[in-house]
């Protein structure tokens with residue numbers, strides 16, 4: 001079994017971006033500026049946003065964080081997005097999800113100028129992705145493609161089972177893995193909460209992409225010998241031995257599956273760091 005080291009790859013990509021930013025500075029070109037909006041104080045969202053801002057600082061991007069109480073009205077949030085859309089000094093804008101229940105996520109995502117949508121969630125970007133046209137790809141699926149590419153993993157003609165159909169990961173990665181390109185050209189099956197006998201699908205998979213948010217759902221007896229495992233899960237489970245009181249586990253039972261598969265992304269250190277690296281790539285692209 002070989003570990004797919006997303007952490008190392010993310011550092012390599014961030015160093016490449018850092019060099020590009022330094023060239024931009026020397027030539028007097030615009031420095032990429034990412035703006036994040038965080039509503040409320042969900043602890044996981046706080047961590048994600050903090051890491052995104054920290055990464056911007058590391059590579060020389062400008063960054064701004066706009067924080068709002070969870071009581072902000074939908075109209076006010078939409079107005080703030082409009083202000084940022086019209087600010088020529090800001091190249092990329094993300095609104096951290098989830099949002100409070102009284103705010104319509106679709107309205108928020110559609111309000112973002114699709115040229116600044118570095119999350120790749122806007123229907124314009126999703127539509128262009130489905131049509132295989134240049135666009136900002138959703139950052140986590142983009143990160144998965146980069147990992148497959150880095151390790152030269154064959155995808156053509158393979159059975160790829162995606163577990164989960166979220167707008168952020170499952171749905172877009174299923175489109176990307178079946179597109180006529182590398183990585184892609186796979187035969188993709190999307191499994192979800194209504195799938196009957198999940199194991200009968202995962203056992204036939206050459207590639208499993210688990211993005212369902214259920215801790216350690218995928219066990220060894222659900223995996224074919226030699227399969228490639230991409231674990232997108234980032235689940236907090238109680239662990240009294242940790243100072244924080246929790247630890248992160250994936251959607252795959254790593255200890256059970258590691259000896260059966262050919263490649264596997266660890267949690268943490270697999271897909272997670274690649275999401276940020278690809279968000280930064282999208283921001284760089286939005287600046288050019």
Ligand code: GUN
Pocket residue numbers: 094095096097098119139140168275
């Ligand atoms: N919440 C969980 N993942 C993401 C992401 O990739 N982008 C945003 N904006 N929110 C998220």
